[in-house]
Amino acid sequence: MKEFELKYGCNPNQKPAKIYMQDGSDLPIEILNGRPGYINFLDAFNSWQLVKELKEATGLPACASFKHVSPTSGAVGIPLPEKLKKACFVDDIEGLDDSLLACAYARARGTDRLCSFGDWVALSDVCDKTTALMLKREVSDGVIAPGYEPEALEILKEKKKGGYNIVKIDPDFVPMEQETKQVFGITFEQGRNNFKINKELLSNIVTNNKDLPESAVRDMIVALITLKYTQSNSVCFAVDGQAIGVGAGQQSRVHCTRLAGSKADTWFLRQSDRVLNLPFRADIARPVRDNVIDGYINQTEEDVCAEGIWQNYFTERPEPFTAEQQRAYLDTIDGVALGSDAFFPFSDSIERGYKSGVKYVAEPGGSIRDEDVIACCDKYNMTMAFTGMRLFHH
Numbered sequence: 001m002k003e004f005e006l007k008y009g010c011n012p013n014q015k016p017a018k019i020y021m022q023d024g025s026d027l028p029i030e031i032l033n034g035r036p037g038y039i040n041f042l043d044a045f046n047s048w049q050l051v052k053e054l055k056e057a058t059g060l061p062a063c064a065s066f067k068h069v070s071p072t073s074g075a076v077g078i079p080l081p082e083k084l085k086k087a088c089f090v091d092d093i094e095g096l097d098d099s100l101l102a103c104a105y106a107r108a109r110g111t112d113r114l115c116s117f118g119d120w121v122a123l124s125d126v127c128d129k130t131t132a133l134m135l136k137r138e139v140s141d142g143v144i145a146p147g148y149e150p151e152a153l154e155i156l157k158e159k160k161k162g163g164y165n166i167v168k169i170d171p172d173f174v175p176m177e178q179e180t181k182q183v184f185g186i187t188f189e190q191g192r193n194n195f196k197i198n199k200e201l202l203s204n205i206v207t208n209n210k211d212l213p214e215s216a217v218r219d220m221i222v223a224l225i226t227l228k229y230t231q232s233n234s235v236c237f238a239v240d241g242q243a244i245g246v247g248a249g250q251q252s253r254v255h256c257t258r259l260a261g262s263k264a265d266t267w268f269l270r271q272s273d274r275v276l277n278l279p280f281r282a283d284i285a286r287p288v289r290d291n292v293i294d295g296y297i298n299q300t301e302e303d304v305c306a307e308g309i310w311q312n313y314f315t316e317r318p319e320p321f322t323a324e325q326q327r328a329y330l331d332t333i334d335g336v337a338l339g340s341d342a343f344f345p346f347s348d349s350i351e352r353g354y355k356s357g358v359k360y361v362a363e364p365g366g367s368i369r370d371e372d373v374i375a376c377c378d379k380y381n382m383t384m385a386f387t388g389m390r391l392f393h394h
Contacts (some may be wrong), residue, residue, distance in 0.1 A: 001026060001027050001029075001030070001031075002020060002021065002024065002025070002026055002027065003018050003019065003020035003021075003027070003075060004018060004019050004020070004027065004031065005017070005018045006018055006019065006036075006037055006038050006041075006250050007036065007037055008033065009038045009039070010038055010039060014038075015356040017038055017157075018291040019041055020051065022176075022180070022291070023176070028170040029144075029167050029168060029169050029170070029171060030167070030168040030171035031165075031166070031239060032153065032157075032166040032167065032168055033147070033153075033157050033162075033163075033164055034142060034160075034163050034164050034165035035163075036141075036142055036165040036167060036312065037158060038293055039068065039069070040120060040141055040142050040165055042069050043066040043067070043068075043069060043119075043120035043141075044066075044120055044122065044142065044144040044167055044169075045144075046066065046069055046229045046311060047064040047066040047071065047120060047121070047122030047144065047229070047293045048122045048144050048169055049066075049229055050062075050071060050074050050122065050225060050226065050228070050229040051063060051064050051074070051122045051123060051124040052124060052171070053109070053197065053225050053228070053241055054074060054076055054124065054221075054222065054225050055076075055124035055125070057196075057197060057198055057221050057225060058076050058218060058221065058222075058241075060077045060078070060100060060104070060125040061076065061077040061100045061103075061104050061123075061124050061125045062074065062075065062076050062077070062099040062104050062242070063075055063077075063101070063104035063105040063107070063108040063109075063121065063122065063123055064108055064122045064226075065108045065109050065111070065112075065116045065120075065121055065122070065228075066119055066120045066121070066122065067115055067116065067118070067119050067120070069231060070118065070229075070230045070231045070234075070246065070248040070249065071226055071229060071230055071243065071244065072108075072112040072115040072116045072246060073107070073108045073109075073111035073112060073116070073226075073242060073243045073244070074108060074222060074225065074226040074242070075104050075105075075107035075108040075111070075222070075241060075242035075243065076104055076107075076218070076222065076228045076241040076242070076244050077099075077100030077101055077102075077103045077104040077241075078100075078103060078104075078107070078240060078241040078242075079096075079097045079100075079103055079104055080096070080097075080107065081104055083271045083276060084107075084110070084271055085106070086271075086276050087110065087189045087267075087270040087275070087276065088106050088107070088109070088110025088113075089110065089113075089286050089289075090106045090110065090134060093130065093133070093134060094130075095130050098130070099128055099131060101123060101124075101125045101127070101128060101130075101131050101205035102128065102130040102131040102134060102353040103136065104123075104124075105121070105123070105131050105134055106134065106243070107240075107242040108121075108242065108243075109121070109134070109138060111242060111243065111244055111245075111263075111267055112148035112245075112246070112263055112266075112267070113286075113287075113290040114192055114195065114290055114291065114294055115263075116138075117287060118137050118139050118140065118141055118174070119141065120140070120141050120142050120143070120144070121135060121140055121142070121143040121144070122143070122144050122145070123143065123144070123145035123146075124145075124146075124155060125145070125146065126143045126145065126146060126147040126148065126149060127143065127147070127148045127149065127152045127156070128149050128152055129149060129151050129152050129154075129155065130381045131152065132149075132151075132152035132153075132155040132156050133155060133228065134147075135156060135159070135334060136155055136158065136159050137286075138155060138231050138286075139287060140159075140164075141165060142164065142165025142166065142167065143156065143164075143165070143166055143167070144168075144169055145168065145169070146168065146169060146170075146171040147166075147168060148166070148168065150304060153166070168232070175192060175193055176192075176240065177192055177194075178190070178191060178192070193228065193391075193393075195228075195389060195391075197221055197224045197225050197228065198221065199217050199221070201224070201242065201247050201362075201378060201385075201387050201389065202217060202220055202221075202362060202385040202387065203370075203385070204365075204385055204386045204387070204388065205383060205384065205385050206365070206370075206374050206384055206385070206386050207377045207378055207382060207383055207384045208378050208381075209375055209377075209378070209381050209382060209383045210383065211383055212360065212383050215240075215335075216337055216359070216360040216383070217333070218240040218241060219239055219240070219241065219336075219337035219360070220238070220337045220339060220360055220362045220385070222238045222241060222242065222243060222288075222337075223236040223238040223243060223337050223338070223339030223358060223362065224236075224339045224387070224391065226238070226243045226246065226276045226361055227339055227340070227341040227391050228341075228391045228393060229393055230246055230248045230341070231248045231249040231393060232248075232249070232341050232342070232391075232392040232393055233247075233249070233250050233251065233252070233253055233256050233258075233339070233341065233391070234246065234247060234249070234250075234256055234329065234340075234341045235247045235253065235256035235257045235260045235338070235339070235340050235349070236260060236312050236338070236339045236340075236355070237260050237263075237264040237336055237337070237338055237356060237358070238336070238338075238339065239335060239336045239357075244263070244264045244267045244268075244336075245259075245260035245261060245262070245264030245265075245267065245276075245356070246260055246263065247259035247260030247261075247263075247384040253340065253342070253344060253345060253346075253349055254346065254348045254349050254352065256340075256349075257338075257340075257348075257352045258352055261352050261353065261355065261356045262298075264336065264356045265326075265330055265356055265358075266294065266297055266298065267356075268329070268330060268333055268356075268357075269297045269321070269326060269329060269330070270297070272292060272321075272329050273354075274321055274325070274331070275296065275297065275321070278292075278293070278296065278314065278318055279314045279315045279316050280292075280314060280315075280317055281313060281314060282314060284313055288313070289313075291306050292313050292351030296318070296320075296321060297321060297326070299320075304315060304318075305318055305319070305320050330355070330356065330357070331387070333356065333357030334357050334359055335357065335359050335360075336353075336356060336357040336358045336359060336360070337358070337359070337360040337361075337362070338353045338358045338361045338362070339361075339362045339363070340361075340362070340363040340364075341390065341391040341392055341393070342363070342364060342390050342391070342392065343363055343364050343365055343366045343367040343370070343373075343390075344363055344367065344373045345369060346369060346372070346373070347369070347373050347375070347376035347380070350373060350376040350377055350380070350382070351376065354380050354382075358382065358383075359382055359383065360382065360383050360385075361377060361382055361383070361384040361385070362384070362385050362387055363384070363387065364386065364387050364389055364390050364391075365387070366388075370386075
């Protein structure tokens with residue numbers, strides 16, 4: 001297939017639209033089901049790069065959940081503890097621990113379930129039955145992978161009344177070294193970002209604390225590779241082999257950190273006994289539960305504990321999760337990695353990271369206030385590595 005005609009571009013008025021190879025060669029994909037759109041393919045090709053690099057860097061199967069050309073999470077295949085299974089709504093999945101790819105999907109899709117609603121999924125490995133069964137029951141636009149087991153493919157073809165977008169990509173495809181894009185009729189050209197993120201990138205530790213265990217190295221690599229495919233400015237919190245909070249596309253770095261930190265906090269609080277034991281009515285679907293849990297934790301638009309409202313969701317009225325109780329729970333968290341796609345210009349992002357359990361930091365360095373940022377890390381006994389490499393993505 002040398003080109004694929006799309007229904008429209010970013011919006012319905014942007015026609016005609018298609019994807020094709022500039023050199024006239026065949027596209028490196030097969031569309032096995034559905035008819036993906038313009039934004040679907042933007043998500044597909046960005047997310048595929050992310051999981052491919054995660055797999056190469058860690059040796060573990062990887063998954064990414066994408067929305068509007070930024071990841072809600074990227075994760076590698078590490079078995080989930082029981083509380084996290086329950087928080088991710090996968091505690092009923094038989095054989096989950098037997099598939100590291102399924103574990104990666106459970107982590108990535110379960111990190112920020114509100115943002116992953118209607119996502120695009122990328123898998124580093126051939127999709128197996130367990131992963132397909134979990135994918136089938138979530139609200140999702142499509143999936144890209146290097147292949148699909150026959151039973152997994154049949155399961156996914158039943159999704160969305162037979163219209164689910166399933167794309168197979170050639171895992172050996174290597175793009176041209178130069179890439180182009182057009183803005184306002186003007187063509188931009190640049191070399192592809194082939195920069196490799198690995199353990200050696202974290203060797204320049206600039207803080208008094210030089211301790212960097214292998215688990216932290218893994219999490220910093222997860223954070224940095226996730227950032228490489230996140231719309232800038234961007235900041236990422238990661239722990240236990242997964243990105244738990246991504247702040248994308250903010251003009252201010254501290255706003256990135258606050259956004260990502262609040263998502264990380266919500267991820268941690270979802271695993272608290274108070275949230276895990278919420279008395280939901282049996283007829284409340286998972287997407288509605290996600291909204292209610294977010295409201296319960298963050299006290300957003302609807303007070304889900306209020307009289308006349310709680311009856312819509314619960315069998316009995318839950319006690320509110322107060323700010324003081326949440327702070328006490330979050331104060332027990334430690335060992336989180338924080339990555340940034342460019343230097344921290346002030347220490348405020350470190351202060352915010354500390355509130356979400358950050359112990360390890362990776363950033364390029366190069367700010368005139370580097371010493372202030374290092375001093376703030378030292379104040380909290382954090383370990384920080386200067387990578388020397390910016391990771392902007394636009």
